[in-house]
Amino acid sequence: MPDTPDHHAAAQGEFSSVDDVTARFADHGYIADRRLATTVFLLSRMDKPVLLEGPAGVGKTELAKTLAAATGRRLLRLQCYEGQDESKALYEWDYGKQLLYTQMLRDKISEITADAPDLATAMQRISEQDSAFFSDRFLAPRPLLDAVRGEEPAVLLIDEVDRADEALEAVLLECLAESQVSVPEIGTYTAKVPPYMVLTSNNTRDLSAALKRRCLHLFLDYPDAERELAILKAKDTGLPDAAAGHLVEVVRGLRELELRKSPSISETIDWARTLAVLGVQELDPAVLADTANVVLKYERDMDRALGVLPRLVDPNAELPEAGHHAHGDSHGHGHGHGHGPGQGHSHGPGGHVHRDPGQDPDGDEPDGQAVRTAKDVPGRHDEGYYGAPGAGPTRRTAPGEGQGARAFAAITRRRP
Structure with a gap:
């Protein structure tokens, strides 16, 4: 197939320019920045796969879906997982169908072997018919082979490739590099129209250099506020523009926290739709707290x-003391709870007054953190202290003196 710009431009559904990518993606609700649109344009012109890496929920999978919709190609998806083998990615033989044909052709097989003088001759005659049972008729294509062998142009999405084993990466290399799949029993299938191939990774492990070398690379991160708001509006969530802009700022504030899982773009869209369903016109902390489980999953x-x-909704809002409601007034620990400026209370013999960290209205109470830091100095423990550097205890426990020996002796004494 000639690899020229004229040929590509003539292909149905091709992009004419980077701006064309941006416009057609926008028509399908996907707001692409210049770097992303350029990568997609190069993918379409160079017949080269693209590897999209980045956190979950930033639009990697959605990009492949939009690419298929914008170009009119069918979408084929290979969802990767641990332990996946090539039979789920490339092809497998339809053994049930082969067995059914064998049963139906039993009489014909008997005719072929009827006058065979010995078993070896009969086996030879049957083996000559192998090609009839290992042919396209009995081949069950999986996404990779289907994308290569199919008559219609396709977008092949290899989703979360980082979850698959490294062995599957090696299986993918031939398809990624030459748009072909080899079947030992038949031969090599080469795509008449190379599929657009999009691989996604959430960076749960490093991918091989061989795979990365065969792909264009693009890292997708969370967008800036302006672009995220544009994405939100493009999805037609039903939330008023002012509230949508406010919601984007709240979500960006949540992402700055040390969370186990930060809110993704797709979850922001879900949150906006949730608020729209509830008829929210203006954000307030109460309604956000009631619906925060849409974006926070831990x-x-x-x-x-x-x-x-x-505070994210209103930077001037007064917050209750952090952590005060998280546990009760237990007198079993060595610190108390501040109940406002100068209203601490004491626990234990020392009568330690508890205030907010670093708060000392009268200037005559030492800061607790500073006191603990001052005590944390080298050499405060002798060499016999457990875990301290040095030779450790100088006397070893003699046989029969250990805790296990004493426990055994106690049990023995209790026996009648």
């Missing part, structure tokens, strides 16, 4: 976010 993240949501 209890620890939820607890951490609920404490700062009022």
Whole structure:
């Protein structure tokens, strides 16, 4: 197939320019920046796969879907997972169908072997018919072979390739480099129209250099506020523009927290739709707290976010003391809880007054953190202290003196 710009431009559904990519993606609700649109344009002109890496939920899979919709190609998806083998990615033989044909052709097989003088001759005659049972008729194509062998142009999405084993990466290399798949029993299938191939990775492990070398590379991160708001509007969530802009700022504030899982773009869209369904016109901390489970999927993240949501909605909001409601007034620990400026209370013999960290209104109470830091000095423990550097205890436990020996002796004494 000639590899010229004229040939590509003549192909149905091809992009004419980088700006054409941006415009056609926008028509399908995907807001692409210049770098992304350029990568997609190069993918279409160079017949080269693209590897998209980045956190979950930033639009990697959606890009492949939009690419298929914008070009009118069918979408084939290979969802990768641990332990996946080539039979689920390339092809497999339809053994049930082969067996059915064998049963139906039993009489014909008997005719072929009827006058065979010995078993070896009969086997030879049957083996000559192997090609009839290992042919396209009995080949069950999986996504890679289907994308190469199919008559219609396709977009092949290899999703979350980092979850697959390294052995599957090696299987993918032939298809990625030459747009072909080899079947030992038949031969090599080469695509008449090379599929657009999009690989996605959430960076759960490093991919091989051989795979990366065969692909264009693009790292997708969370967009800036302006582009994320444009994405939100393009999805027609039903949330008023002012509230949508406010929501984007809240989500960006949540992403700055130390969360186990930061809110993704797709979850931001879900949150906007949730608020629209509830008829929200203006954001307030209460309604965000009631619906925060749409974007926060771990209890620890939820607890951490609920404490700062009022300030994210209104930077001038007064927050309750962090952590005060998280546990009760237990007198079994060595610190207390501040109940406002100068209203601490003491626990234990020392009568330690508890205030907010670093707060000392009268200037005559030492800062607790500073006291602990001052005590943390080298050499405060002798060499016999457990875990301290040095030779450690100088006397070894003699046989029969250990804890196990004493426990055994106690059991023996209790026996009748």
